[in-house]
Amino acid sequence: NAGVTQTPKFRILKIGQSMTLQCTQDMNHNYMYWYRQDPGMGLKLIYYSVGAGITDKGEVPNGYNVSRSTTEDFPLRLELAAPSQTSVYFCASSSNWGADSNQPQHFGDGTRLSIL
């Protein structure tokens, strides 16, 4: 059972380049999330999705886009990379996350991204 798989693990981009961070989960979870983790800071939610075809902004969505065409995949797109987007990115999923439900989130291993 692979859980949540993120690719790539590391990437260096030049300013202005674009790239897609891939995330896939094999647990049939409806809820998926993208977080960024900056040094000395707590994880911040970028975007999340409650099911295929539905996405919503988190705390720090600027400079990013997402799509959710299938239950399994939730890619994160950086269109014009900026140094401020240098961070570690984590994808996570959970089976349910409504107001009346508490399920643990399962995290990927992270993607370390540097923008130079």
Added chain:
Amino acid sequence: KNEVEQSPQNLTAQEGEFITINCSYSVGISALHWLQQHPGGGIVSLFMLSSGKKKHGRLIATINIQEKHSSLHITASHPRDSAVYICAVKETSGSRLTFGEGTQLTVNP
């Protein structure tokens, strides 16, 4: 002021010591999570609790909803416990997690 505050930020212990990491929050919550992040970067969910106490092996998590406070205890600590421990809360008003900044624990042999 962060909605979720952890203390201490850094903790160094000798193998075998009893360790306590604290988490205070300022919002109404439906659940609190303790997560572990190893040096390799992966994040693992340790506990999710909304009241009382949970135990798993040498790890114990407690929560006091009235005082808006939770603690994570590690008994008989071991160098392999060295990691960042993260507290996160799920607010009653929303569907998101709010994370603390983490506590870096180092256990020396």
